[in-house]
Amino acid sequence: MSKPQARRWADELSGDENVVVGPLRGYHHETYVFPLPGRGRYKCREPRPGLFWFDRRCFASEEQLLRDLSGRISGIPDVIEVDGLKLQRFVEGQTLGDLLSDGLAVPRAVLAQILALFEQLARVTTETLSVDRCCTTLDRPEDGDSDGFMEWFVRFTEEHVYRGNLPAFEGLFADLGVGDEGFKYLRKHVSGLRERPFCLLHADLHRENLIVDDELRLWTIDWELATFGDPLYDLATHLHLMRYPVRQARAVAHRWAETVEQVRPGSSVGWEHDLPLLLGYKRAQSLFTDVIRTALSLDAGPEESPRQLVRAALKLRPVLADAALPLGLDSVPGPRRIVTALVRWRREHGVPPA
Structure with a gap:
């Protein structure tokens, strides 16, 4: 059986098929990880064939989005281009889901970084980000609608x-x-x-898409479903997927409202x-x-x-x-x-x- 294209790319770029790890666990892509000399480990991937898409996509390229967000959103993977392929840096660490299963409270230090992410997302608007979109202008709701x-x-x-x-x-x-x-x-x-002013949404913030590294820094991966829209939708998605304890979920919602309102008044109305x-x-x-x-x-x-x-x-x-x-x-x-x-x-x- 022939190897998947992503595996062949990884073998070629690494120069040694024995150092390639994968395929990684994931729904949307077949993903392999390999080291680049002097640069750390990177991901090479391709969409899984015959995939069911359960969520609407907004941006044509996750890698293009990540490049444009560099310096504006902290804790996201770097993107480089090698031989015409755009590669995301592999974030070393453990998923929040591996550290804390659904239903368990999230530590304050991690929660503070999640709220900082929402603050940064609220600052990114359609006027401040130029990334190719999948949908036409006629198929996009008006800002605030x-x-x-x-x-x-x-x-x-x-x-x-x-x-x-x-x-x-x-x-x-x-x-x-x-x-x-x-x-x-x-x-x-x-x-x-x-009506709430639109901003950038990750739209898939759950424990498996949040990585904690050895220095307890939080990284956010899998921006495949990111979109522009009602900021409250991002909070609802996050609460639905994170499975916080009830008391902590309430606290997160209140702190989210305070955070985004300071950035853009009306975001929590x-x-x-x-x-x-x-x-x-x-x-x-x-x-x-x-x-x-x-x-x-x-x-x-x-x-x-x-x-x-x-x-x-x-x-x-x-x-x-x-x-x-x-x-x-x-x-x-x-x-x-x-x-x-x-x-x-x-x-x-x-x-x-x-």
Whole structure:
């Protein structure tokens, strides 16, 4: 079997295939790490083939974005160009997720650096950053149009994540009680947001994208989903993905509001009312992505045991419960019904039942 292109690049640039590490864990890319003489270790990567994109992309090149943010956002990977390839420096350290699993409180020193990141992001606006965009000017909400910004995301979730995958997953969604009507409820749920001035958003700030080095400095990686938009959306995404303890989540939200308001007045206006609405969208979005990913993980092989199916059902049950309100679900299926739905989906797609 031939090597992936990214691996061949890494072998060539390193000069020794034995020093290449990878592929690394990651969803969007096949990534390999290798040393460059006198420069440290760098990443060489390529998009994974046949990838499901669950999130909207804004920028054409993550490497171009990182280059333009150099000196404006601290703790991001350097980017260099070697033989026409743009390479990101590999950040040495441990992910915050490896150090502290979901549900555990984040130390004050790390939290202070996360809030400093939000402060720096709030300073970066569309007028101050010139990076190639994926979308056209006609497909971008006006600065401050928080309702339009959320419609942008709801439409992507409906058209690309839900409807785009209906040929394979319509039966599974139906068995779980999820259908087209859910998006009417979702739009109503997130309507009426206050206007806030747009800024740069990372849009994927979770424990695996935050690296702590040996000097306890925080680095932020994986800017693939960065975009311009409502700053409160970045906070909602962060809180949804970070799984802070409840008390610390409240404290983070209050400190975030104080931080961004000092940078750009109006950035936190109405946040206490709007944050639960945006969290509702994130929970609805997670339902679609988690159902698809869970089903595909079960489809990986024919030897899934009943215990694995039960674990999958126990994982999806709280996801469905969290999304019930924003999607207007009449009821939330129990684990037995979810297992039945997954088994039926596997059977319909040619995978023997466990």
